[in-house]
Amino acid sequence: MGDQLVVNVTSYETRVALLESNVVSEIFIERHRDRGIVGDIYLGRVQRVLPGMQAAFVEIGHDRAAFLYVGDVVPPDEPLDEEEHEPHPPADGDDDAERPSERATADRSAERVDERADKLPPHKKKRLAHRERRIEELLRQGQEVLVQVTKDAIGTKGPRVTCNVSLPGRHVVYMPTHKHIGISRRITAEEERNRLRALLEEMRPRFVDAEHPDVGGFVVRTVSEGLAADKLAADVEFLITMWRDVEKRAKKASAPALVQPELDIVLRTTRDTFTAGVDKLIVDDTASYDKLTRFVGLLDPSLLSRLQHYQGSEPLFEHLGIETELQRAMSRRVWLKSGGYLVIDQAEALTAIDVNTGRFVGKRNLEDTILRTNLEAVREVAYQLRLRNIGGMVIIDFIDMEDERHRERVLQSLSESLTADRARCNVVKMSELGLVEMTRQRTRESLGRQLTETCWYCEGKGALKSKRTVAYDIFRALERQAPRLLEPVVVVQAHPEVVDVMVGEEAEALAGIEAVSKKKILARPRGSFHQEQFDIFGTSKEAAESGGKAKPELREAKGTA
Numbered sequence: 001m002g003d004q005l006v007v008n009v010t011s012y013e014t015r016v017a018l019l020e021s022n023v024v025s026e027i028f029i030e031r032h033r034d035r036g037i038v039g040d041i042y043l044g045r046v047q048r049v050l051p052g053m054q055a056a057f058v059e060i061g062h063d064r065a066a067f068l069y070v071g072d073v074v075p076p077d078e079p080l081d082e083e084e085h086e087p088h089p090p091a092d093g094d095d096d097a098e099r100p101s102e103r104a105t106a107d108r109s110a111e112r113v114d115e116r117a118d119k120l121p122p123h124k125k126k127r128l129a130h131r132e133r134r135i136e137e138l139l140r141q142g143q144e145v146l147v148q149v150t151k152d153a154i155g156t157k158g159p160r161v162t163c164n165v166s167l168p169g170r171h172v173v174y175m176p177t178h179k180h181i182g183i184s185r186r187i188t189a190e191e192e193r194n195r196l197r198a199l200l201e202e203m204r205p206r207f208v209d210a211e212h213p214d215v216g217g218f219v220v221r222t223v224s225e226g227l228a229a230d231k232l233a234a235d236v237e238f239l240i241t242m243w244r245d246v247e248k249r250a251k252k253a254s255a256p257a258l259v260q261p262e263l264d265i266v267l268r269t270t271r272d273t274f275t276a277g278v279d280k281l282i283v284d285d286t287a288s289y290d291k292l293t294r295f296v297g298l299l300d301p302s303l304l305s306r307l308q309h310y311q312g313s314e315p316l317f318e319h320l321g322i323e324t325e326l327q328r329a330m331s332r333r334v335w336l337k338s339g340g341y342l343v344i345d346q347a348e349a350l351t352a353i354d355v356n357t358g359r360f361v362g363k364r365n366l367e368d369t370i371l372r373t374n375l376e377a378v379r380e381v382a383y384q385l386r387l388r389n390i391g392g393m394v395i396i397d398f399i400d401m402e403d404e405r406h407r408e409r410v411l412q413s414l415s416e417s418l419t420a421d422r423a424r425c426n427v428v429k430m431s432e433l434g435l436v437e438m439t440r441q442r443t444r445e446s447l448g449r450q451l452t453e454t455c456w457y458c459e460g461k462g463a464l465k466s467k468r469t470v471a472y473d474i475f476r477a478l479e480r481q482a483p484r485l486l487e488p489v490v491v492v493q494a495h496p497e498v499v500d501v502m503v504g505e506e507a508e509a510l511a512g513i514e515a516v517s518k519k520k521i522l523a524r525p526r527g528s529f530h531q532e533q534f535d536i537f538g539t540s541k542e543a544a545e546s547g548g549k550a551k552p553e554l555r556e557a558k559g560t561a
Contacts, residue, residue: 005274067157176217375413382417389446
């Protein structure tokens, strides 16, 4: 079975799952109350310039100011040759106080730059000077700047922004502040790379005028391999027109202001993921299906036949087994088929993954058992990183191996397993202790941080489902159970704070479920309940036929869903 994109839409959240060979590989969740802002373009105002950090804080209209690194202010001069740009290293923190030691370090760095520049030819001197300019030379407090969000606020850090805007289209990514043309590295045929680059070079002069002497740069996406020139030109023209509209709106706006929002999660995922390699795009909402029909018709009409509207009685994610994978993605312990297991602990600074043999005792000898467990763990680690969207630094503690060949084999297997990941991964060699350091690109919160909150039962030592997540679990249970209950009134018992969310912030969603199920739903607080526990009372038709009375039709114990 080929790849599938599965879209579940409700009034309170939208979930998109990518299935590869019938296995859930990625899950994207967008809650309508806290939508991510990656890709949004803002007219911001510089709040503070920090020479010691070579960065600035930019007010964009959110609770926390955005972080702008000096390298994201100056357009890079190096040519691009990949589909996604390499991000600048993240700041260690949001400390806005300049330290004397940092100032001295920066001055010494500038002196070394000057020494290097003296030995370079004139054209390289100019490039080096441009690239090494300091933040205080580029920005001043109160200055208005057009920025694009590259990372959502994560933990205690505000969003990350760049002045080097990029507008992704179906076939190309347009970068107004660049001058180079790059080709996705996944397009390997040199003849095809040259053809695509030549086509873009030919198109550029069409869009030059007195007001716009520079067109900008492009990165050709993998999906463009073998693409006809007219389709490429249409994408380019659309993106350039969009950018010029953004510039016009920015001139009229007053900072801070949102100038150009990114597409919602359904259209964005469709644009970036729904390619010829995806056999189906299944959506369970009529309005979203109609919207996708129009969007795909503009994007690539040949894919319309693969768009399906799911109208089954069983919820779509349950029908395809995705709900089970979601629960597995929140477990600290992940079992391997052999009986071994992983323990995944996500902290503020890094994620630690521990590999254990568990119940697996092997058949030959200890070294063979360890190697087999580690090789099985490698595949599961790569899968879990992608499924949970774990980013930043990752430390993997493999079981110690004495044989150097076994170490190399495990490391090579890890690198190969990560090639399917669309996020950039960098793996460092294995240490003597069997530890592997790696990094994975992070642009948004991990799945665990999206769906859980700090556990107040244990004063922050663990995590539990957030009140809104439990409320949404109850909504899904009601959507399943309420239509087949006989009573006109269905009673839900849950933790008081979960009930507050249901009848307060999410009252509209609850009313929608009442309208569809034609039942009155009463939410009753129970102080003795765990935050993740709830009961739904009613008599099912099956129970009535067998003489049963009203009872909890669905009971959820803590830690289950």
